[in-house]
Amino acid sequence: xxxxxxxxxxxLPRVNVTIEQELAHLNPLVKEVGRHILLSGxxxxxxxxxxxxxxxxxxxxxxxxxxxxxxxxxxxxxxxxDDILDNADTxxxxxxxxxxxxxxxxxxxGDALLALANLIVARYDIPxxxxxxxxxxxxxxxxEVEEIAQIRSPRPDRAAYxxxxxxxxxxxxxxxxxxxxxxxxxxxxxxxxxxxFGLNVGMAFQLVDDALDYAADHELLGKPLGGDxxxxxxxxxxxxxxxxxxxxxQRTLLHKMAHDELSESEMKRxxxxxxxxxxxxxxxxxxxxxxxxxxxxxxHFPGTPQKxxxxxxxxxxxxxxx
Amino acid sequence: xxxxxxxxxxxLPRVNVTIEQELAHLNPLVKEVGRHILLSGxxxxxxxxxxxxxxxxxxxxxxxxxxxxxxxxxxxxxxxxDDILDNADTxxxxxxxxxxxxxxxxxxxGDALLALANLIVARYDIPxxxxxxxxxxxxxxxxEVEEIAQIRSPRPDRAAYxxxxxxxxxxxxxxxxxxxxxxxxxxxxxxxxxxxFGLNVGMAFQLVDDALDYAADHELLGKPLGGDxxxxxxxxxxxxxxxxxxxxxQRTLLHKMAHDELSESEMKRxxxxxxxxxxxxxxxxxxxxxxxxxxxxxxHFPGTPQKxxxxxxxxxxxxxxx
Numbered sequence: 001x002x003x004x005x006x007x008x009x010x011x012l013p014r015v016n017v018t019i020e021q022e023l024a025h026l027n028p029l030v031k032e033v034g035r036h037i038l039l040s041g042x043x044x045x046x047x048x049x050x051x052x053x054x055x056x057x058x059x060x061x062x063x064x065x066x067x068x069x070x071x072x073x074x075x076x077x078x079x080x081x082d083d084i085l086d087n088a089d090t091x092x093x094x095x096x097x098x099x100x101x102x103x104x105x106x107x108x109x110g111d112a113l114l115a116l117a118n119l120i121v122a123r124y125d126i127p128x129x130x131x132x133x134x135x136x137x138x139x140x141x142x143x144e145v146e147e148i149a150q151i152r153s154p155r156p157d158r159a160a161y162x163x164x165x166x167x168x169x170x171x172x173x174x175x176x177x178x179x180x181x182x183x184x185x186x187x188x189x190x191x192x193x194x195x196x197f198g199l200n201v202g203m204a205f206q207l208v209d210d211a212l213d214y215a216a217d218h219e220l221l222g223k224p225l226g227g228d229x230x231x232x233x234x235x236x237x238x239x240x241x242x243x244x245x246x247x248x249x250q251r252t253l254l255h256k257m258a259h260d261e262l263s264e265s266e267m268k269r270x271x272x273x274x275x276x277x278x279x280x281x282x283x284x285x286x287x288x289x290x291x292x293x294x295x296x297x298x299x300h301f302p303g304t305p306q307k308x309x310x311x312x313x314x315x316x317x318x319x320x321x322x
Numbered sequence: 323x324x325x326x327x328x329x330x331x332x333x334l335p336r337v338n339v340t341i342e343q344e345l346a347h348l349n350p351l352v353k354e355v356g357r358h359i360l361l362s363g364x365x366x367x368x369x370x371x372x373x374x375x376x377x378x379x380x381x382x383x384x385x386x387x388x389x390x391x392x393x394x395x396x397x398x399x400x401x402x403x404d405d406i407l408d409n410a411d412t413x414x415x416x417x418x419x420x421x422x423x424x425x426x427x428x429x430x431x432g433d434a435l436l437a438l439a440n441l442i443v444a445r446y447d448i449p450x451x452x453x454x455x456x457x458x459x460x461x462x463x464x465x466e467v468e469e470i471a472q473i474r475s476p477r478p479d480r481a482a483y484x485x486x487x488x489x490x491x492x493x494x495x496x497x498x499x500x501x502x503x504x505x506x507x508x509x510x511x512x513x514x515x516x517x518x519f520g521l522n523v524g525m526a527f528q529l530v531d532d533a534l535d536y537a538a539d540h541e542l543l544g545k546p547l548g549g550d551x552x553x554x555x556x557x558x559x560x561x562x563x564x565x566x567x568x569x570x571x572q573r574t575l576l577h578k579m580a581h582d583e584l585s586e587s588e589m590k591r592x593x594x595x596x597x598x599x600x601x602x603x604x605x606x607x608x609x610x611x612x613x614x615x616x617x618x619x620x621x622h623f624p625g626t627p628q629k630x631x632x633x634x635x636x637x638x639x640x641x642x643x644x
Contacts, residue, residue: 027464029471081433085426104407104470107429111403111436112463118440118456125449134440141434142349148426149351 143167465489
């Protein structure tokens with residue numbers, strides 16, 4: 001067992017108890033939806049990053065837990081709204097909320113979880129933290145809107161892709177780290193380093209996720225490869241693939257994606273080509289560049305045991321296999 | 323022209339300019355949805371209450387406007403999520419957002435508007451205000467969830483009804499007034515009076531709304547009477563009507579409502595009976611009791627010109643005809 005997995009298993013029960021306690025503030029009808037999405041597993045990456053950042057920067061109070069969980073509430077709220085929009089059947093191996101509780105209750109439970117997260121953060125009486133969290137929610141929603149727009153009119157635009165994953169994933173992970181630093185009373189420079197660490201870990205996390213979608217061990221992944229392609233999402237592996245095509249081939253493929261006209265065999269061929277050309281590995285290399293930046297930010301952190309764990313997280317994100 | 327309508331027309335352009343300025347923070351894809359819902363009219367009751375409360379309690383800064391508008395953003399976010407859930411065709415006489423922009427963009431634009439409201443409030447660096455707003459959002463979402471649950475299994479439960487309207491309407495109007503008082507730096511007692519004023523005005527506002535649904539001049543209302551009955555919503559006029567029935571008649575009616583089996587002629591008969599028995603007037607009388615409480619809270623406010631306008635608002639809510 002690594003020190004990191006040891007840390008995760010030590011902190012996880014405490015995080016889960018806090019989640020239960022905070023859910024108790026919700027009306028029973030909403031709570032049930034919240035429990036379903038929040039207590040169905042999940043890596044709790046965001047709360048762990050908040051805890052580690054705060055501890056590393058000298059905050060040892062027990063009051064870290066609600067803050068850490070507030071980021072998980074935000075994350076869950078975006079997941080359940082996402083699942084409605086994607087018309088997903090399952091989430092974390094369980095039936096999606098809207099299929100159990102109906103569209104109405106699920107949309108509103110998402111709103112209530114967003115509000116609960118804001119409420120928890122507001123309890124700390126530290127305005128900078130409220131601002132950080134409100135901004136993260138806004139960027140997350142915006143990233144998702146941009147992703148949807150991209151699905152409607154797909155184009156191999158690397159800058160737009162990076163903007164989307166920054167919004168939909170990295171900004172919330174960034175907020176998890178910033179909030180930890182703010183609660184620890186870190187000075188502005190250090191808060192900025194925490195912010196930058198989180199942002200770069202988040203970018204790498206999503207890049208690896210997008211690489212895995214084309215090249216994971218799909219039995220471990222628990223879903224068929226090429227899911228993004230199927231949903232019409234333009235991610236970096238596909239952008240790199242498109243760049244290898246002639247212009248007319250590009251246009252044809254993008255047109256078919258926009259009109260949901262790709263056949264199963266065409267999709268399989270694209271997934272195979274991406275693997276054969278090693279484009280998923282190229283994407284992982286780009287993730288490595290973000291992780292390098294994350295590592296540089298950590299140089300400014302004091303040399304505590306938690307700093308080693310944050311460095312370990314960088315390696316976990318890099319080498320994730322599913 | 324009354325002093326109040328004079329005040330509204332003087333402040334309205336300023337409120338609308340601020341709304342435009344704040345919307346500029348949103349991504350274009352979300353902004354378009356926001357502009358559609360926010361610039362399609364609306365009485366701006368919530369921003370006006372924030373401005374009047376703050377001014378009455380001695381705050382004269384220009385910084386009131388973004389705060390006032392944040393409550394309108396929250397209100398609009400709940401409206402567009404509501405319209406999705408109710409499958410509404412129109413809102414404020416214009417096509418509903420989800421029919422123009424699609425479900426995806428509309429759900430996410432609602433999330434972004436909620437986040438923008440939190441972001442605006444966070445800028446003031448006054449934690450009590452963040453807390454107040456986050457709590458209002460949570461209560462609003464909860465009130466709506468309770469309303470939906472009630473539609474599924476309708477029962478003539480007055481306490482449940484009051485709880486629902488408190489959540490879905492009154493708590494946001496209450497927050498509009500509390501925030502104004504908090505920004506004005508009012509002492510705790512006075513904030514509580516502002517809070518109680520807003521809550522009671524909000525309760526009365528919704529009670530009158532529910533009475534109008536059965537007895538408005540429907541040409542002015544712009545929609546057919548009995549809309550709540552059609553949607554299966556149990557409101558106070560119907561609760562009072564149910565109390566006049568034999569138990570078996572009650573059971574039959576509730577069963578039909580739950581199963582969407584009421585015919586047009588049955589609905590018309592119920593609407594007519596409610597009017598004939600004067601039950602809408604009884605509901606207005608109850609609204610009057612809340613307005614009496616609102617008036618008592620105002621006794622603690624200093625005798626400024628704005629206090630007269632707040633008293634005028636009480637009368638406007640009382641005598642609303644559509």
